[in-house]
Amino acid sequence: MGSNLLTLTFLIPLAGSLLVLLVPKESAGRACRWVNLLTSLATFGATLAVWSGWSKHTGGGYALVEDAAWIKAFSIRYHLGVDGVSVALLLLTSFVSLGGSLASWNIEKSPKGYHSMFLLLLGGMIGVFMALDMFLFYLFWEIMLLPMYFLIGIWGGPRRQYAAIKFFLYTLAGSVLMLAAIVLIWIKHGTFQIPEIVALVKAHGGLFGEGAEGLRIACFIAFFVAFAIKVPSFPFHTWLPDAHVEAPTPISMILAGVLLKMGGYGLIRMAYPFFPTAAATLGTTIVVISLISIVYAAFVAMAQTDFKKLVAYSSVSHMGFVTLGLASLTPEGHNGAMYMMLAHGTISPMLFMIVGVIYERAHHRDLDRFGGLAWAMPTYGVLAAFGIFASLGLPALSGFIAEITVFLGSFQSFPRLTLVATVGMVVTAAYYLITLQKVYLGDTPAVYRDKAHYPDVSRRELLVLVPLAIVTLWMGILPDGAMSIYRGDLEGILEGVKAIAGKP
Amino acid sequence: MTALGALLPSILLTAGVLAVLFADAAAKGRRPLLLPWISGTALVAVAAVAVAWLAGDRLGDRVVLGALRMDAFTAVLTLFCAVAGLVSILATLVGDGNSRPGGEFHALVLCAVVGMSVLAAAVDMVTLYLAFELVSITGYVLVGMRRADRLANEAAMKYVLFGAVSSGLMVYGLSLLFGLAGGTSLEALRAAVVSGASSQPVFVAAVVLVFAGFAFKVSAAPFHFWAPDVYQGAPTAVAGFLSVASKAAGFAGLVRVVLALGAQPATAKEPIASFLPWGSPVAAVLAVAAVLTMTVGNLAACRQKDLKRLLAYSSIAHAGYMLMALAVWTPNAMSALVFYLVTYLFMNLAAFLFAGIVVRATGSSSIDSLHGLGFRNPWLAAAFTLVMLSLTGIPPMLGFLGKLVLFESVLREGWVWFAVIGLLNGAISLYYYALPLRRMYLEGVAEGAPPVRLAPGAAVLAAVLVLPVVAFFLWWSPLADWARTVVPSLRIGS
């Protein structure tokens, strides 16, 4: 097991981030773009290697484990490992980041800073998905915050400072709660290692021993809030629209594509397995929160006039499915939630790229000022329609499979509440079609007709959009391919949780 | 450890004072760089002695001359204050204020360090009071050093008047304690407290009054009002010296006094989430003060427009966190306090150094003067950002470790709500620590702004301070273990 492939995987982006800084000043613009692209490619390759490494690993538990003592005083270990769930999300991260690095091709404002922050962010994200020591997990979680603050803050839109500080404060407040919970666990049980804690929970039927149910629920809430801010679910979602509207296109892609999945991953890896009983008792509240996220965000999206804000709210709505699926504690629910993470992880970057393409040309995102773009830019129109219908949940595309599986799963545990969620499908259809019609159909105002300013989608942009479309289609028609990666481990985790939570 | 051995640091420093004064007189105005050299060597010598004490085990923690307890804690604090003094002197050469101070400046700094090292070791009320006052009056003069500057004068006046009144309260409190203990030594006081003196109402009154004095010294609420005005009026290096050295000495003195007063540590330890352990009045006062100080520091800082005032409120907030450790009062918490003090030293000195450099370069200490610094001098801006984030407690930086160790010790005692308030306070602090970042990076650079040049000396000093802030993470456990060794010598509760 001595392979240190995992360390390599997250070191490549960090090394790239430093390398970019050393690029000579005058050719800064062109050179660091390429460094960024090559590093992202290398990272993607590394994740593929991790995938094959993982598939060759037989026997339960985590693959490619690297475990070394790090800080003896606090029994913190440099403990990395992957299972099906992490591999799937690692692949998603590197794939979306590859698209992101391509999309950040013409960043003029101090490119060296931008690309080094970009790669630092990538390193942080990859680290989060493979850390098995809770302290290391927290470390990566925070490392990722800093570059995101600068990326939104410096290269963002007009109100970027406000959006950046809001993003930073929200996530920091959440992670501070998580830190308290992590330290409490360490105090009571003396370990930061996730596998050990899960084993403890399995052995004693819950952390903190008998009679500490109140503390267990408090800790679960701490974890849940920290991750719900990231997901984001209903009460904590207000940072997302601002962050998205102000972030530059490639960063919105990564923000939507990967950062939101960390919340879900955290719930799957830590919140539910650590406190199954608390999860069961709070099940109904979580479902209600998810329902509000789905339906509320869909309605708010309908009233938006800024294209990007609309897509942001639709992300909130779709991510509501993740918490809904997880709360149902059924095989379909869990698999559906994970599938929604992967599906949304490919569809939303595509949508943000589409918004980015038109923003780069028109320099505004006001829905009412667009019209008939499908005729002015045909291929762009087709791709946009594809993205919109994928996000709408049209069958033969990945969105549909995820929604249906989550519905089937959550119906078994919360029949009446799930019916409320189906309303979301109609509202989503409504606002997306209204947008499609406002922006792409109808008559084309003169300004969008001249080819000079509004050329059709360029080869580079195609290189970003088409792979995402292909994956969405593949995941829609043959879902078992993607699902087989994480199904085994995810259901193993679910069995563990259900055994203790006492759910039928 | 002979009496003379114990007094070695004070002797060296006093010799330094005399040497500086004579050199200044001899040089008659032609102020060579001799003066900083003399004071520098004196301080380095003292630091060396302290390190020798720590390395060797000859400390034997005996009480010397009836007033000084030479244990590891004293050695650490002496080393701490010597280093702080040295850095402050170097910072003055580099920062704002007159960069070629006269002999008096060096003399006063050395006297202050004498006071601090004695305060850290004092186990007798009289010595404690004297050392406390020595540190204060040197502070008053250092703040008022720039005689021509209206603001400096105003700051000095407020500082001296507020300080005098607070120490007046303290002396009155000490007099009452003297009555209870029947003797001036803290040992006698401890004996009295153990034999039930703490149940007397006058004891509580005395505790509150004594705490008033120490609250002034460590700028804890409600005696923190002087700090923002003084830090803004004083030269930045002096402000840095006050915020680190005199505060650390204040904490050391407070530990000694609480060691005596809080003989029974917070006995009533409900298992979890008991917010105010009314076990002993000392713990209650400290806990309330901690929460008050943290909140005041963080809330007020959010509205600041001036960099030095912001750093003042930030140091008040950090005093609040340190008071938390005192309120919890367990061996674990004490080692966490020492650990936090070390992290606080590096962070705060670096922050005030950078503030000094910026004020010197741009002439004004308002946060807006940082405009576009990120592009005008990337390395300085990057270092300043790292320090700011470390003060907030963002991981891989040093500040996070300090907070982690601190909150771990608080949580271990089951004070969950106390820890949560602290953590949330930390989160709020991001808002004002990010203000400078915003000015430096997020607002782009005005074309005409001149690039800010960093003097080589300042660069070296900055590097020395910032390096541990970032790299400390790698060898974190040695410091944690070492901090743990310091505590047993304090002989708490035995």
Place this chain on the structure above:
Amino acid sequence: MTPSLASLIPDLTPVLPGLVFWVLAGLSVVSAVAAAMAPKIVHAAFGLMAAFFGVAGLYALLGADFLSLTQVVVYVGGILVLLVFGVLLTGRAKAQLGLEKPVRVGGAVAAGTALLLGLLLAIGKSDLSRSPWLSDLPEPQGTTHAIGRALLDPEQYLLPFELVSVFLLAALVGAAYLVRRRRDAS
């Protein structure tokens, strides 16, 4: 002097210490209040002087002869003179007016009385009050000799004694520096 005069005055010896105490206490308290409330700062300074004398008397009553003498010499002779100089030097200052606006004085007095109430309650309730009467205590001997030995005895107060020398040096240097006419352009 005819015994009649002596006999006129009632034999006060048993009551003398009490009488002296009340006189001195009265003097101190009244003069302290005067120092606080006097409209002109000069009157406040004189009030303070009277308070110093009252306290010096109390020290003598308590048998601390050396201390009452030092009190008179240092406080009245040194510090009071210093303050008076301060008052005169800043005489030209616009704000020669003595007291604060009435509402602030009222607030100050209220805070003061609250503090006094708290202190007296605390002291009253604790068992300090059951200490023996002054008159029952043994006769006080001269204290100067004992103080002198205490100051230089390494087991007692030798260290503070040395420390106070550094302290005074620092004060001297500092004060001199602050008030030196601007010889240099610092």
Place this chain on the structure above:
Amino acid sequence: MLTLALVVVLAPFGGFLLQSAFGRRLPRQGDWLTIATIGASFAASCALLAKVLGGETLDPAVVAGARFDWLRFGDVVWRVGVKVDGLTAVMLFVVTLVAFLVHVFSSAYMKGDPKYWKFFAWLQMFSTSMLVLVLADNLLVLFIGWELVGLCSYKLIGFWSEKAAPGNAARKAFITTRIGDLGMVAALMLVYAQTKSFAFEDMFRAATTGSLDSQTCTWASLGLLFAAMGKSAQFPLHVWLPDAMEGPTPVSALIHAATMVAAGVYLVGRCYPLFTDASLLVVAAVGGVTAVMAGLIALAQDDIKKVLAYSTVSQLGFMFLGLGCKAWHAALFHLTTHAFFKALMFLGSGSVIHACHHEQDMRRMGGLWRKMPITGTTFFVGVLAIAGFPFVTAGFYSKDAILAGAWHMHPALAWVGLGAAVLTAFYMFRLFAMTFLGKPKDEHVFEHAHESPLPMTLPLVVLGVLSVVAGWDLVGWHTKLLEPTAAAVTSAGSVHGHEHSEVVMTLAIVAGLFGLVAGFVLFAKTSPARVAALKRPFAALERAFARKFGFDELYRELVLRPAYTLAKILSWADAEGVDGAVNGIGRTARSASRGSGWADAKVVDGAVRGTGAAVLAGGGGLSRLQSGRFRTYVAAGVVVVATVLVVLSF
């Protein structure tokens, strides 16, 4: 047998891929390619029909082999496969035939349209998804086909989406059907929760053996009905169909006559075992009401395509009525016959519109028979068929069977059916008379009219023949096909095969003839002035019919407007409320009272800003305390010490 089924589906799908990829560059923009593929599919379905007629059914072994595991959850496996039985064979035949004819018709009708190739691509995709829907062996794949059909109809209705109206119509269609689909999703969830599988066999076995309790069955079947109402534009979800006429006429013919709308009926037919008596009653009620309502509305329409659209809605109502009355066999027979003559009439109206340069208002037409004999005659045959002209037309047999079934169930339902039949005959003949008979009302239109070219008239003739022949039990084709499936599908249902009760037949004949004669008298013979006079008393009624009973306005007020305002309020709340949660009720109440519209100055924007405001307010308070004056500093300290002393000493 299995390969045939696969060819039927994959041929048009291949056509779609090729056409959308290379359509533009192919000669004649690839219309021949698509016609060929749909032709192949039609041939395969004929072969399949012959095989099934020959009694050969798919042996289970082959079928099982054809299945493959699509998704696995724990121990549950979702299998996906193909199912061919009598019902499927009939549906395949109908769909592919009509699709083929529409392709041929469009090659002429759509000539010269800039996006000519794109039209055929989407026609192919539509056919594929319809065939997937029909061939699916489980409810999930059926649902996938169902939604894809919705997508294609969105694309085809909104084909000319440069103009706003088609775009809005397409969106309306998609969203209304999507609302219906909610029912399908609910049904899916209900069934899956208990049986953990979607395959029809498992479902029906569970339904019959009772492992699916009747309560779930009823709710599931009502869900399916709701979806069917959406897709087949039954009352109250019918609002989208008339607007869908914005699409090109061949689209209306293919989608809104034969296939898509029929999918609803097919769904109910396929999942018949799920329907308990209670749900069947609802089906019948919905069918009946829709038949009558649609008939009345059709009466008052002047646009030729809108009349046909409402007649489709009415006929579908008829079929649902039949299904509701357990006349499963009759309803599906009517489905097939209706497909033929309705497609005929739509294409006929297409050729009329094509001839009169896209003139759709009947009031401007008249006397076109002389100018367009073939279209005229075939159209006349269609009118007779739909009116149920006795013994000759197919319509008569199928409608009669439904009425017989209805009569058996409950006489009242039969009378509703008869009423609808009269209305159908009446408005159909009115349409025919106004278009083809009488004097031409608009010289310019009449002048210009000419007979359509061969590719448009040939399909009309074929459909004309079929709408007559289909009725005769030539080769007893529908009995052989539908009977076995009927037996398999309905439990001990009292399904009447073909037996006529004489009373009903005579009534049906009388109703049909009466309608035709009345139509003839009123519209061919009497002058328009007298007709107007006759109609005057019913003017108010007519206006109500014309405005489709105000359903559009009703929905706009009840559903759309509240939805938009709710969205606006929530969006404002999100920016102010949830975000500004901390800034106190007072301020939000005040800004809400001042005409809430989020446009007013953003008082406090966002939770961080909310908490931020609180923090800043706190900071503000403190900085006021930091007044710079020494006095306040000491006072604060002393006050605190004093209070602590006083408190602690008590």
Place this chain on the structure above:
Amino acid sequence: MTGFLEHIGLMHFLTVGAVLFCAGIVTVLARRNAVGVLIGLELVLNAANLNLVAFDRFGPAPLRGSVFAIFVLAVAAAEAAIALAIVLNVFDSRDEIDVDEVSALKG
């Protein structure tokens, strides 16, 4: 009647001390002139000294209080000197020593 005259106990001295202490605090709060504050300060220190001497006399340990008082006295002297120097500086730079006017640094 004469009882209250003979029996003078520790309480009496402590009370006088407390009154002096509070008078000092009131002076500090009430006086606007910086020198006035110094006067108040001296009063507070005197009160403390009085307490020390009183405890020394009534308490068991010999003469510890007086030594402490002497040191307090020394400190008071030095402090007064420093404070006065600073006040004079302030007077030089802005021609007034009114504690309330001197409030440029605030917020």
